Amino acid sequence: MPTTSTPRRYLVCEPRHFAVQYAINPWMRPGAPVDTTLAQHQWHTLVHTLRTHGHTVDSAEPLPGLPDMVFAANSALVLAGRVFGSLFHAPQRRPESSAYETWFTSAGFAVHRPESVCEGEGDLVPAGRYVLAGTGFRTTPEAHREVQEFFGVPVVGLRLVDPYFYHLDTALFALDEENVAYYPDAFSSGSREVLARLFPDAVLATREDALAFGLNSVSDGRHVFISPRAAALAGRLARRGYVPVPVDLSEFHKAGGGIKCCTQEIRS
Ligand code: ARG
Numbered sequence: 528m529p530t531t532s533t534p535r536r537y538l539v540c541e542p543r544h545f546a547v548q549y550a551i552n553p554w555m556r557p558g559a560p561v562d563t564t565l566a567q568h569q570w571h572t573l574v575h576t577l578r579t580h581g582h583t584v585d586s587a588e589p590l591p592g593l594p595d596m597v598f599a600a601n602s603a604l605v606l607a608g609r610v611f612g613s614l615f616h617a618p619q620r621r622p623e624s625s626a627y628e629t630w631f632t633s634a635g636f637a638v639h640r641p642e643s644v645c646e647g648e649g650d651l652v653p654a655g656r657y658v659l660a661g662t663g664f665r666t667t668p669e670a671h672r673e674v675q676e677f678f679g680v681p682v683v684g685l686r687l688v689d690p691y692f693y694h695l696d697t698a699l700f701a702l703d704e705e706n707v708a709y710y711p712d713a714f715s716s717g718s719r720e721v722l723a724r725l726f727p728d729a730v731l732a733t734r735e736d737a738l739a740f741g742l743n744s745v746s747d748g749r750h751v752f753i754s755p756r757a758a759a760l761a762g763r764l765a766r767r768g769y770v771p772v773p774v775d776l777s778e779f780h781k782a783g784g785g786i787k788c789c790t791q792e793i794r795s
Pocket of ligand 1: 620
């Protein structure tokens, strides 16, 4: 059951240079028109909505030539003020790691650089006593072991099997300390079983909800910032006592990202 919301600190990056210039996931069609004015407007609405719900939002400086830098979630995993940085799979995104490191350093955080490919909260989802960790497309099992060693928190590896859900945060999100929502078919059968054992009361989403980026949501324990296109999932969450807050990031879906991808949580 949802408890109360707790104020969070988030890091975002303005989509000043956002575009779809290469294809590193099945959502991306290079050259497909992106309405940059609408993208900016949608992103500012997200930031405004997070702030009006009591959260602090910091912003990293976007760099030209890094069109995916808006997806701040991929930059790191931050737990108890300790920062486990990123090493991107795609060469096009590799320079983002140092760009975000600049922000973390200026904000007073030291950054640990992973040795294997690791795409931050895109594949690493803290859920209660565990960090759930996706693999299959981006973050490697070696990185999972590094994360466990670095934080001393049990890391539960989960295998993603559908290229449309290439990051764990496109197929699952944490509702609170106890529960998660996910789309079962995005996972291997063994990983589905692991999720069913760990979270017997999980909120399950349909493929339609997942394709609408409904699982790329951010929860503060009570409010769930969610795509308005995932209506069925929002209804299911509301019946469980959560409060869905719709935020439309449709322009970012063209790059394979949504609300969570744009929102890195800084846990102190
Ligand atoms: N175009 C980006 C990529 O494929 C989108 C990243 C979305 N981020 C996320 N946390 N799922 O890498």
